[in-house]
Each structure stands twice: as C-alpha cells, then as structure tokens.
C-alpha cells in the first residue's frame with residue numbers, strides 16, 4: 092500500500108515513518124509512505140500557501156491553487172483515495188480504518204491555520220475524516236494516527252496475525268486485562284487461572300473478562316457487537332450479578 096501525505100511540515104513525519112511498526116513495514120516493502128511539502132507547489136518567491144479570509148476575521152486561510160496543483164501532480168493517473176483530515180469529517184473508527192486499509196493508494200491532506208479554502212474540499216477530496224471532537228493546530232497528528240491504525244490492518248505488517256484478529260474491536264468488544272511478572276504488585280496477585288496452564292480455561296476467562304470490561308466501560312459497543320450464543324449467556328450472567336451487587 093502507498094500513502095502520500097501533503098503538508099507544510101514534512102519534517103514532523105520523519106521519526107514517525109522511521110520508527111517501530113510503520114518503520115519496519117516500510118523497510119519490508121509492505122508500506123510506502125511519501126511525504127510531500129505543499130510549499131513546493133506554491134508559485135511565489137516566498138513559497139507562501141496562505142492568505143487573508145474573504146469576509147474578514149482573524150487568522151489565515153490556506154489558498155486553493157497550491158493544493159490543486161499538488162494533488163493533481165502527485166495523483167498522476169493512479170487515482171489515490173484522497174482524505175482531508177478535519178474536525179468537520181466523519182469520526183475515524185475501526186470499520187473505517189479497515190475500509191481504508193483495503194485501498195492500494197491513499198493521499199492524506201493536512202491543513203494548518205484556520206483551514207483550507209472550501210473549494211479544495213469540493214474538488215480535490217474524496218472523504219473528510221476527523222480523529223475526534225477536539226481542535227488541533229494541524230492535520231499532521233491526525234494523519235499519523237490514521238497511518239498507524241491503517242498500517243496495522245495491512246496483511247503482514249503486525250507480526251502475530253492473531254493479535255490483530257483478536258485485538259480490541261476486532262470482535263466489537265474491548266480487550267481483556269493483561270498480566271506479566273512480577274506475580275504480586277502493590278499486594279495484587281495475578282488471577283489464578285492464568286497460572287493454571289489450562290488453555291481452555293484461560294480462553295474462557297479472557298472471553299468473559301472482555302465482556303465484563305465492555306459492559307462496565309463501553310456498554311454502547313454491545314449494541315453493535317455480534318455475539319455468539321455463549322457470549323450472550325455470559326453477558327446475561329454478568330448483568331444479573333451486577334444488579335445484585337449494585
């Protein structure tokens with residue numbers, strides 16, 4: 092998969108692209124991340140990419156022409172799926188991440204200042220995506236969030252296929268708790284079943300704990316989750332015991 096990024100801060104991406112999971116995927120040829128400087132597509136000698144807003148008001152707006160030249164030039168005839176990162180977009184979730192990961196070519200547009208001239212969105216963008224309801228100073232961090240989440244869904248990028256499959260959200264549920272050495276932390280012991288060596292028992296404990304965590308922390312997820320008959324019965328049991336102790 093190839094991901095092109097358009098930004099006025101290309102240097103922000105260097106350590107991210109070189110490190111960890113994304114870095115290894117790039118080295119192994121599973122992923123190609125190209126970061127392009129929007130200023131290379133400015134046509135004045137100051138390489139400017141912003142101007143005052145029509146209608147007045149504070150702040151500056153990114154002008155359309157550099158974006159239009161850049162998107163046309165970088166897309167070539169490969170027709171990448173063009174994504175604008177913005178708080179006006181649809182919220183990124185696991186389903187959207189998997190949908191994007193199925194594409195061969197993505198282009199991510201990262202704005203700064205008060206935003207980009209609306210006509211860029213109208214003519215050069217396939218989809219507007221937000222990473223959450225808060226305001227950042229630019230689309231660069233959202234683009235990195237998207238790249239990391241999408242990369243994990245590209246086949247072969249995450250070492251243990253199992254860990255992607257069984258990860259949080261895979262089955263529409265939160266993850267179960269995890270434990271490692273030492274055996275006692277602040278007086279708290281590791282759940283006995285995890286030391287039993289009984290793999291079937293460990294699997295059903297994890298399944299039940301994933302359900303418990305989801306019921307306690309994100310009950311909204313249970314509406315959409317497609318649960319097995321065994322999981323439904325376990326959930327009923329958890330709800331009853333919660334009512335008794337609550």
Ligand code: 4HQ
Pocket residue numbers: 176177178201202203204205206207220221222223224225226227228229230233
């Ligand atoms: N931005 N999710 C870029 C965001 C944002 C978000 C604010 C994007 C500023 C110029 N992007 N503009 N939240 O806060 O994607």
